[in-house]
Amino acid sequence: MDGDPPEEPCDVDPPAGAASRKRASLPIDTDTEATEQYSAPSDGDSDDGFHVYLGQKAKRRLLTASSRSSTSTVKLLLKHPVHTILFVPKAKTDNLRMLNKQAVSAFLEATVPGEVEDVRINSRRNILxxxxxxxxxxxxxxxxxxxxxxxxxxxxxxxxxxxxxxIYDVDASIRDKDLPILIKPAHEGVVMRQVSRIGASNCLKIVFKGDSLPAHVKVGHFRQPVRTYVPKPLQCHKSMKIGHVAAVCGSATVCPKCAGPHKASDCSEGTLKCANCEGPHDA
Structure with a gap:
């Protein structure tokens, strides 16, 4: 049996290749996934004082796992069905942001105990x-x-x-309460949630269940094509700007006819000018 080889003197440099191989084999990269360093307090012999220090990749792995777990929890919570109702002020000048939120919360809890899951205010649309x-x-x-x-x-x-x-070209003389009787799906499996007229026009807005529109519906015995509904942009009737309502507007009054700093009722200009694009039309 061969004996142990004699140790080399400390002042003898190893060959360059060996040093290179040795350096390559050492886990000196702190980003190595398998690197885990342990340190213990200098005093005391209890294991409770030990702390685990992880490499960067190990930390990222733990954070990713935690993030996925949180995402799964959120998805489970979102699957819980909720039912929503909206409240809008009858007067266009009333601002729902002026409500005392704590008083409203107490009122809702007393009205429907244990039922309210969330209350929020859409400031731009002035909706609760x-x-x-x-x-x-x-x-x-x-x-x-x-x-x-x-x-x-x-x-x-x-x-x-x-x-x-x-849908278009529906007789404006038909009463709103008769619309659900007149308008029917053209195919089986199509569910209509709501039918309503858009203003006093000949156009009807139809809410369908699902994420796709049917090609047609029946108006009486006639097939009528269905088009995608594109709502008008939200416009303030005080500043004429897009994206909010007058009740929450902090801007000055602008004339919708000439874009001047006055109300439409006080306008004496004969030339139209849009307050948004400055085109020859009202806002």
């Missing part, structure tokens, strides 16, 4: 949105006519995944 757990709570909330000193009107939102389409 309430999410509740059960449909029966919506029946109670629909009866609300005022929040503190602000008179409000309740609106339901389409239930579930929906798509909105529009």
């Amino acid at each position: 949105v309430i999410d509740v757990e059960h449909l029966r709570a919506l029946e109670v909330l629909r009866k609300i006519t005022s929040l503190q000193d602000i008179k409000v009107r309740a609106h339901d939102t389409p239930y579930g995944d929906t798509t909105v389409g529009v």
Whole structure:
């Protein structure tokens, strides 16, 4: 049996190749996934004082796993069904941001105990949105006519995944309550959630269940093509700007006819000028 080889003197440099191989084999990269360093406190012999220090890749691996777990939890929470109702002020000058949020919360809890999951205000549209757990709570909330000193009107939102389409050339003399009787799906499996007229026009807005529009619906016995509904942009009737309503506007009054700093009723200009694009038309 061979004996152990004699140790080389400390002052003898190893061959360059060997040194290179030795350096390559050492785990000196702190980003190495398998690198885990342990340190213990200098005093005390208990294992409770040990701390684990992980390399950068190991840390990223733990963060990624935590993020995925959080995402899964969020997705599970989002699958919990909620039912939503909207409140808008009857007077265009009333601003829902003026509501006392704590007082509104207490009022809603007293009205539908344990049902409210979330309340939020869309400042640009001046809308109060309430999410509740059960449909029966919506029946109670629909009866609300005022929040503190602000008179409000309740609106339901389409239930579930929906798509909105529009049809044209429907007789304006037909009463709104008769529209659901007149308008029917052209094919089996198509579910219509809501049918309503757009203003006083001949156009109808139809809310369908699902994420796609049918090609046609039946108006009486006639097939009518369905087009994608494109809503008008939200416009302020005070500043004529796009994206908010007058009740929450902090800008000066602008004339919709000539873009001057006055109301339309006080306008004496004969030339139209848009306040947004400066084109020869009203805003």
